[in-house]
Amino acid sequence: MKFETPEDIKNETSVINKIAGANKYTKLGPYDLDFEIDGKAYIEIKCYKINSNDFNNCIVSLIKLVKMQAMSKKLPTFLFIQYKDELQYINVNDIEGQIKRGGRAPRPGNTNDIEFLCYVDKSKFKIFNKN
Numbered sequence: 001m002k003f004e005t006p007e008d009i010k011n012e013t014s015v016i017n018k019i020a021g022a023n024k025y026t027k028l029g030p031y032d033l034d035f036e037i038d039g040k041a042y043i044e045i046k047c048y049k050i051n052s053n054d055f056n057n058c059i060v061s062l063i064k065l066v067k068m069q070a071m072s073k074k075l076p077t078f079l080f081i082q083y084k085d086e087l088q089y090i091n092v093n094d095i096e097g098q099i100k101r102g103g104r105a106p107r108p109g110n111t112n113d114i115e116f117l118c119y120v121d122k123s124k125f126k127i128f129n130k131n
Contacts (some may be wrong), residue, residue, distance in 0.1 A: 052083040062116040088125040
């Protein structure tokens with residue numbers, strides 16, 4: 001994404017290292033999902049500065065959801081969310097929720113800050129524990 005900061009990339013890299021373990025991974029392009037664990041899965045990562053129980057729902061951009069669904073036809077595709085207290089994930093094929101228009105105050109140069117969003121019940125997510 002074109003608004004990713006160096007801190008965002010550092011945080012995402014820390015998460016993909018937890019997920020991938022010894023597997024090789026590739027950072028994907030700026031308008032794509034975040035990573036491919038080479039030949040095994042596509043991974044989208046969100047890092048939040050809140051605890052996992054602060055809200056009942058997780059918000060997923062409908063644009064991003066459509067991209068994840070398209071990629072899931074090639075390899076298993078997962079959304080991972082790193083909260084302050086834990087790492088959660090969901091298979092894109094298990095995402096279901098209510099679609100609403102919402103977002104943040106528009107940033108200069110971006111047309112997608114107000115968009116359709118999928119509100120996913122957080123109980124659908126699993127806690128990631130790498131053994």
